[in-house]
Amino acid sequence: MFAYVVKRLLAGVLVLFLVSMSIFLLFWYGPNEPARVMCDTKTSNRCNAERLDRFTEELGYNNAWYAEYGEYVKGVFVGRDITVAAQTTRCDAPCFGLSYKNGKPVWEDMKERLPATFSVAIGGATLYLLLGVPLGVAAARRRGTVQDKALVSSFLFLSSVPYYLFALLTWLFFSLKWEVPVIGDTGYVPLTESPTAWFGGLALAWICLGIFGCTQYTRYARGAMVEALSEDYIRTAKAKGLPTRTVVYRHGLRAALVPIVTIFGIDFGTLLAGTIFTEEIFDIEGIGLWALRAVGQRDLPIVSATALFSAVVLIMANLIVDLVYSILDPRVRLS
Amino acid sequence: MSSTEPFLVVEDLTVRFPTEDGLVTAVQDLSYSVEKGKTLGIVGESGSGKSVSSMAVLGLHDARTARITGSIRVDGQEVVGLNEAGLRKLRGRQIAMIFQDALAALHPFYKIGGQLAEAYQVHHPKATKREARRKAVEMLDRVGIPQPDRRVDDFPHQFSGGMRQRAMIAMGLINDPSLLIADEPTTALDVTVQAQILDLLQDLQREFNSAVIIITHDLGVIAEMADDVLVMYAGRGVEYGPGKEILTRPQMPYTWGLLSSVPDVRGDTDSKLIPIPGNPPSLLNPPTGCAFHPRCVHSDKVEGDLCVTTMPAFEQGNTGAGHLKRCHLRDPEVIFEREVLPVIAPELLEEK
Numbered sequence: 001m002f003a004y005v006v007k008r009l010l011a012g013v014l015v016l017f018l019v020s021m022s023i024f025l026l027f028w029y030g031p032n033e034p035a036r037v038m039c040d041t042k043t044s045n046r047c048n049a050e051r052l053d054r055f056t057e058e059l060g061y062n063n064a065w066y067a068e069y070g071e072y073v074k075g076v077f078v079g080r081d082i083t084v085a086a087q088t089t090r091c092d093a094p095c096f097g098l099s100y101k102n103g104k105p106v107w108e109d110m111k112e113r114l115p116a117t118f119s120v121a122i123g124g125a126t127l128y129l130l131l132g133v134p135l136g137v138a139a140a141r142r143r144g145t146v147q148d149k150a151l152v153s154s155f156l157f158l159s160s161v162p163y164y165l166f167a168l169l170t171w172l173f174f175s176l177k178w179e180v181p182v183i184g185d186t187g188y189v190p191l192t193e194s195p196t197a198w199f200g201g202l203a204l205a206w207i208c209l210g211i212f213g214c215t216q217y218t219r220y221a222r223g224a225m226v227e228a229l230s231e232d233y234i235r236t237a238k239a240k241g242l243p244t245r246t247v248v249y250r251h252g253l254r255a256a257l258v259p260i261v262t263i264f265g266i267d268f269g270t271l272l273a274g275t276i277f278t279e280e281i282f283d284i285e286g287i288g289l290w291a292l293r294a295v296g297q298r299d300l301p302i303v304s305a306t307a308l309f310s311a312v313v314l315i316m317a318n319l320i321v322d323l324v325y326s327i328l329d330p331r332v333r334l335s
Numbered sequence: 336m337s338s339t340e341p342f343l344v345v346e347d348l349t350v351r352f353p354t355e356d357g358l359v360t361a362v363q364d365l366s367y368s369v370e371k372g373k374t375l376g377i378v379g380e381s382g383s384g385k386s387v388s389s390m391a392v393l394g395l396h397d398a399r400t401a402r403i404t405g406s407i408r409v410d411g412q413e414v415v416g417l418n419e420a421g422l423r424k425l426r427g428r429q430i431a432m433i434f435q436d437a438l439a440a441l442h443p444f445y446k447i448g449g450q451l452a453e454a455y456q457v458h459h460p461k462a463t464k465r466e467a468r469r470k471a472v473e474m475l476d477r478v479g480i481p482q483p484d485r486r487v488d489d490f491p492h493q494f495s496g497g498m499r500q501r502a503m504i505a506m507g508l509i510n511d512p513s514l515l516i517a518d519e520p521t522t523a524l525d526v527t528v529q530a531q532i533l534d535l536l537q538d539l540q541r542e543f544n545s546a547v548i549i550i551t552h553d554l555g556v557i558a559e560m561a562d563d564v565l566v567m568y569a570g571r572g573v574e575y576g577p578g579k580e581i582l583t584r585p586q587m588p589y590t591w592g593l594l595s596s597v598p599d600v601r602g603d604t605d606s607k608l609i610p611i612p613g614n615p616p617s618l619l620n621p622p623t624g625c626a627f628h629p630r631c632v633h634s635d636k637v638e639g640d641l642c643v644t645t646m647p648a649f650e651q652g653n654t655g656a657g658h659l660k661r662c663h664l665r666d667p668e669v670i671f672e673r674e675v676l677p678v679i680a681p682e683l684l685e686e687k
Binding site: 231235236240244331 | 390423424425426427428431432434436440442443444453454457490492506
């Protein structure tokens with residue numbers, strides 16, 4: 001088990017190395033002049049060819065890419081000093097470079113945005129699991145009945161509405177039209193500052209993610225449960241004289257959890273990497289929105305940092321799923 | 336009533352399932368009975384209704400979809416129409432069932448011991464966990480699992496096929512049920528292991544004096560185990576009687592077909608295997624008249640088109656009492672001796 005985890009972690013590090021290198025190469029061989037953004041910002045949009053050359057030199061774009069990549073990796077682990085436009089900035093580890101737009105170390109901004117994204121992701125995912133799995137189980141138990149069909153078709157309808165439209169309508173009604181107290185508020189407030197404001201600001205985002213995500217999880221859970229309930233061991237459990245609740249939950253749901261956990265791991269990882277629509281509509285300064293803006297502004301250090309972050313999160317999610325899997329299913333041997 | 340009646344009495348049992356294509360009649364007008372200490376063998380091809388009828392005894396069919404009529408009495412208590420709570424008291428306590436594929440029938444995520452203990456505790460709510468576990472070890476020991484106190488903590492996938500079936504049997508017998516239904520208990524096993532399991536079942540039956548129903552398509556198992564035999568075809572009983580009668584003086588061409596399909600290791604190399612032509616009929620649109628007539632090679636010996644138009648009654652033939660058959664043939668024993676026996680077991684004729 002331990003050896004397995006180490007092996008997986010090493011493989012994860014290798015993937016991160018490759019991902020970070022490919023992103024880094026984009027700086028060098030990307031379609032535009034990487035130094036232009038910083039040059040524009042630092043010279044109040046009076047960036048001429050001469051100044052651009054200077055910034056290009058200062059940002060290291062005249063050196064070999066692998067030498068600069070080495071610097072970059074070093075910065076991630078031990079930090080480094082970066083000198084641009086006669087100004088030296090200390091960039092502490094983990095250093096992902098300085099933002100071309102505001103000149104601050106990328107990690108400083110990122111650090112502030114992570115709690116917002118994590119709050120959105122954890123709340124949303126909890127809600128959609130808590131709604132979706134029980135609904136799916138209930139539908140599976142009533143398979144083929146009017147209730148089941150009504151639930152499945154209404155959720156199919158709901159999930160075919162574009163998410164941004166759904167979130168936008170939620171915001172329009174709850175925040176603008178009805179002005180629901182607390183829940184209608186938007187914008188992220190740190191939990192440590194004011195728990196109620198934190199809750200209020202995130203509630204709509206959670207509701208949207210929760211309801212929208214639960215349509216999928218109802219479907220997954222229903223499918224997994226229908227399959228589990230048709231297994232021979234369910235018949236055995238019934239034949240033993242066990243109460244229906246025990247049969248459905250201890251024997252059925254236990255088996256159905258395996259595929260649900262697998263999908264959930266990946267989904268949750270994706271949520272942690274940023275929820276662009278949710279953050280935009282509910283005015284939450286998180287990773288997703290930040291990454292989107294950075295792409296628009298060609299702020300390459302931020303783009304690469306967020307891309308790396310998604311990679312880390314997804315690799316971790318995969319690893320955790322595999323570990324949970326081996327705990328859930330004793331037939332999976334990790335040795 | 337229960338003092339005079341056999342432990343299990345099934346009368347005119349009919350099980351229907353509505354499907355999208357129409358009503359499927361899986362079991363029709365089935366009657367049989369089993370006494371304590373006796374074994375009934377139910378034989379037939381896949382889809383003949385063997386399993387469906389015995390699952391009805393435990394009330395395992397979904398009450399919302401299955402339409403069950405007739406009567407099933409367990410120790411005098413009516414099972415058809417019994418509520419869920421009443422059924423739960425019977426299941427596992429009075430009647431236990433063991434299934435064909437023990438790997439699929441045991442929960443893959445729980446330890447063998449836990450699954451056995453669960454079966455015990457549900458009917459002994461006052462038993463502590465430790466007592467239930469001790470009982471589980473005791474039962475595993477009883478069915479011949481080596482080092483039961485260690486193997487009790489294994490998962491099903493760590494057991495061999497034969498051991499899994501032993502564990503299933505241990506789980507079935509843990510509450511000392513009066514009726515054990517074994518649904519193809521040896522089909523998924525190696526022949527040598529099959530013999531061990533059958534031996535074990537016989538031993539346990541003697542020890543617990545329970546009634547046993549053994550469902551199989553293997554006439555060898557029947558010859559080994561059964562006191563009485565019920566042959567099923569297309570949801571109906573087609574021949575029913577003492578095992579020896581059925582195996583030596585079968586009255587119904589379908590039973591002949593089954594016998595002709597069994598290879599015999601000691602048999603003459605001149606003897607032939609004769610498969611039954613065709614496939615079992617659709618239960619959605621069963622054939623008119625006798626359900627077996629499209630596959631029956633002897634229907635030409637019945638005058639007129641009786642086989643095609645009329646379902647034969649399930650009645651006593653020319654052999655002894657208690658031997659029922661569903662066939663229009665007038666002198667089946669003559670045909671059996673003249674046409675069937677010489678082909679499938681010529682050596683038996685020489686002995687005569």
